[in-house]
Amino acid sequence: MHWKQHRYPHPAADAASSGGKLYTPIGVSGDDAQYTLGGAKIIVMLLSFCLHEAQALELSRFPWFVLRGEYNLGPPTLDGPLRVLAWSLNVAYGGVFPAVGPCGDALSEARRKQANKPLAGxxxxxxxxxxxxxxxxxxxxxxxxxxxxxxxxCHFCDATHRAGRHQFSKFEAFRDTPRLSPSQFITKALGSYVAPLTWVTGFNPEAIHYCAMHVVNLGLAQWINAATLLALLDRGFFGAKTVALAARLQVCTLRFRRWCSLHGIMQSQPFITVGMLHMGSAAAPTAPELTLKAYHGRVFLAFLSCCCEVALQSAGDDSELQLIAALTSNLAHWHLAVESYPRYLLPDQATRLWSLANRTCLLYRSLAARAIRAGIYFLELRNCCWRQLGTWSTSDFWVPLLWVLDSTFQVLAGQVLLVYATALLLGSWNNFLGAYASKLKGAGFDFQVLAGHMLLVYALQRCYWARGIVFWVPLLRRVLDSTSKVLAGRVLLVYMLQHCYVLGSWNRLLGAYASLKGAGFEFQVLAGHVLLVYTPQCGYWAHGVDSGKLLQ
Structure with missing residues (x-):
C-alpha cells in the first residue's frame, strides 16, 4: 500500500511495482530540546518506522545520537555522525549485514558473525x-x-520573490512551478557543503518534510490568532474599548475556558496577557503575534472562529470580519481534517486538504493586501510581497518601467518620502495643500514644478489607497533618483495614475498633454512616456501584457 501511493520516484517503489523486493520505509528526524532550567539544550537524532502506529511515541521513534548543544559547531560537528548515518542507511537498503564498519574498520567478533546475513525486517x-x-x-x-x-x-522548486511566472505568492500556480530534481537540488539549493544524507540510495528533496506544528501552530496560526483577536477587540467583542486591554484579555481567556469546557476540550491555558501579544515597537513595528503553545494556539484558533461567527450576526456588512471569519474557519477545518484522516489518504480526502490549505493561503493574502493598502501592520508579510498580492499586482510591468524611468524621471527621494508621509497622515487633499505650504516648502525643499508634486500626492491619495497600488512609494524611491529636477515625464506618469487608465481616453490624454506643455512645462517626448500611459490605458491592469512585446 505504501509504495503504491508513494509521491516521488524511488527505486524501492519501482521494485515493489515490478514484484521484486518489498522495502520497509523508514524516516529520520532531529531536533534540539532544553534539558536544564538554565536553558541548556541537547541535539537529538531519531530513527523511526513510518508505518508503525504505536500508542506510545517512544515505541515508534528511537534516538541514535545525542549531543549537548554547546558542543555543536555546525557541519564540522554533525558531518561525521551524518556520514555514518548515510552509510548505515545504504547498508540497510541492501538488506545485508555489513562485513566492515563505516570507515572500512574491522567489526567486533560478535558483529563479524552476522556479516553477509539478511537484516531482520x-x-x-x-x-x-x-x-x-x-x-x-x-x-x-x-x-x-x-x-x-x-x-x-525555495530549495524545492523555482519559486521566486521577483516578478515572473513563478512568484511564490501566486498560490494558484503552485502545481505548475517546476520542482528541482535530486541533482538540481544539490547544485542549486545547496552550497559548497553537500550533506551526507544526499548520498543515501533513493534520496529525493521531496523526502524533506517540515514540521507542521512549527509551520502552522507556531507560525501561521500565531499571526492569524493575533490579527483576529485584535479585530474582535477593536469591535468591542470582549468589552468596551475604554476598558484596559489587560482586563479585556482576561475576559477573552475566561470565555475560551468556558467554550473548551462546553465542548469537552482539554486545555490548561493561563490568562492571556498583554506580554503574549507582541506588536513590536514604535521604532520597529511588526505584525501582531500571539505567542501561545502549539496545542493551545490550535484550539484558540477554533474558538476565535466561533467568536467571529457570533460577531458577524450583529456586525452587518463588515467585509473585513467576513474575511477573517472565513480564514479562521478554513484553518480550523484544516486542523480537524489532518487530525482525523488516516495516513493513507483517499482521493477526496487529499483534495479536501489541498482545497482548505489553498483557500487559507488566498484568504491570508487578501487580508494582508487590505492591511497594506491601509498602511497598517495586520498579518505578517515581507515587504517584497507587497507588489505580488493577487490580481491587482502587475509586477511584470515594472521591468520595462524601470528601464524607462532609469534616466528620465528624477526627483529627490526625500521629497517622495515626505510627500507620502504627509498624505498618509493627513489623508486629505485640502490638508495637504496647507501642509505643503507650511511644512514641506518651508523646510527648504526646492519644488520646481508645484503642479507635479500636487499631482503626485493626489495620485497617491486617489489611486494608492483605492486601487491597491501599494508599491508606488518603494518604486519611486528606486527610480525617481537623486535630484529635484522634475521632467515632464514625471507629471505625465502621475497624470496617468490619476486619470488616464480610469477614464480610458487616449484623446483626453493627448489634450491634457498639450495643455500642460502649453502651460510652460519642459516636456521631452520619449517613447517611454507613451509606453507608460498607453499600456495601462489599453488594459494592462486588467489583462496583463507581455513586457517584452511592449518594449518591442
Whole structure:
C-alpha cells in the first residue's frame, strides 16, 4: 500500500511495482530540546518506522545520537555522525549485514558473525527526513531563502520573490512551478557543503518534510490568532474599548475556558496577557503575534472562529470580519481534517486538504493586501510581497518601467518620502495643500514644478489607497533618483495614475498633454512616456501584457 501511493520516484517503489523486493520505509528526524532550567539544550537524532502506529511515541521513534548543544559547531560537528548515518542507511537498503564498519574498520567478533546475513525486517528505504526549518538548515545548509538579494526563495522548486511566472505568492500556480530534481537540488539549493544524507540510495528533496506544528501552530496560526483577536477587540467583542486591554484579555481567556469546557476540550491555558501579544515597537513595528503553545494556539484558533461567527450576526456588512471569519474557519477545518484522516489518504480526502490549505493561503493574502493598502501592520508579510498580492499586482510591468524611468524621471527621494508621509497622515487633499505650504516648502525643499508634486500626492491619495497600488512609494524611491529636477515625464506618469487608465481616453490624454506643455512645462517626448500611459490605458491592469512585446 505504501509504495503504491508513494509521491516521488524511488527505486524501492519501482521494485515493489515490478514484484521484486518489498522495502520497509523508514524516516529520520532531529531536533534540539532544553534539558536544564538554565536553558541548556541537547541535539537529538531519531530513527523511526513510518508505518508503525504505536500508542506510545517512544515505541515508534528511537534516538541514535545525542549531543549537548554547546558542543555543536555546525557541519564540522554533525558531518561525521551524518556520514555514518548515510552509510548505515545504504547498508540497510541492501538488506545485508555489513562485513566492515563505516570507515572500512574491522567489526567486533560478535558483529563479524552476522556479516553477509539478511537484516531482520529488511531491506529498508529512507523516505522521510523530518524536522523544523532550523534543523533542516543545520544539516543541509541551504543557500536559498527569502533574501531580497537572492532570486529563488525555495530549495524545492523555482519559486521566486521577483516578478515572473513563478512568484511564490501566486498560490494558484503552485502545481505548475517546476520542482528541482535530486541533482538540481544539490547544485542549486545547496552550497559548497553537500550533506551526507544526499548520498543515501533513493534520496529525493521531496523526502524533506517540515514540521507542521512549527509551520502552522507556531507560525501561521500565531499571526492569524493575533490579527483576529485584535479585530474582535477593536469591535468591542470582549468589552468596551475604554476598558484596559489587560482586563479585556482576561475576559477573552475566561470565555475560551468556558467554550473548551462546553465542548469537552482539554486545555490548561493561563490568562492571556498583554506580554503574549507582541506588536513590536514604535521604532520597529511588526505584525501582531500571539505567542501561545502549539496545542493551545490550535484550539484558540477554533474558538476565535466561533467568536467571529457570533460577531458577524450583529456586525452587518463588515467585509473585513467576513474575511477573517472565513480564514479562521478554513484553518480550523484544516486542523480537524489532518487530525482525523488516516495516513493513507483517499482521493477526496487529499483534495479536501489541498482545497482548505489553498483557500487559507488566498484568504491570508487578501487580508494582508487590505492591511497594506491601509498602511497598517495586520498579518505578517515581507515587504517584497507587497507588489505580488493577487490580481491587482502587475509586477511584470515594472521591468520595462524601470528601464524607462532609469534616466528620465528624477526627483529627490526625500521629497517622495515626505510627500507620502504627509498624505498618509493627513489623508486629505485640502490638508495637504496647507501642509505643503507650511511644512514641506518651508523646510527648504526646492519644488520646481508645484503642479507635479500636487499631482503626485493626489495620485497617491486617489489611486494608492483605492486601487491597491501599494508599491508606488518603494518604486519611486528606486527610480525617481537623486535630484529635484522634475521632467515632464514625471507629471505625465502621475497624470496617468490619476486619470488616464480610469477614464480610458487616449484623446483626453493627448489634450491634457498639450495643455500642460502649453502651460510652460519642459516636456521631452520619449517613447517611454507613451509606453507608460498607453499600456495601462489599453488594459494592462486588467489583462496583463507581455513586457517584452511592449518594449518591442
Amino acid at each position: 529488511g531491506p529498508y528505504a529512507l523516505v522521510e527526513i523530518r524536522g523544523d526549518w532550523k534543523w533542516h538548515y543545520e544539516i543541509f545548509r541551504f543557500q536559498r531563502n527569502y533574501n531580497p538579494k537572492l532570486v529563488h526563495t
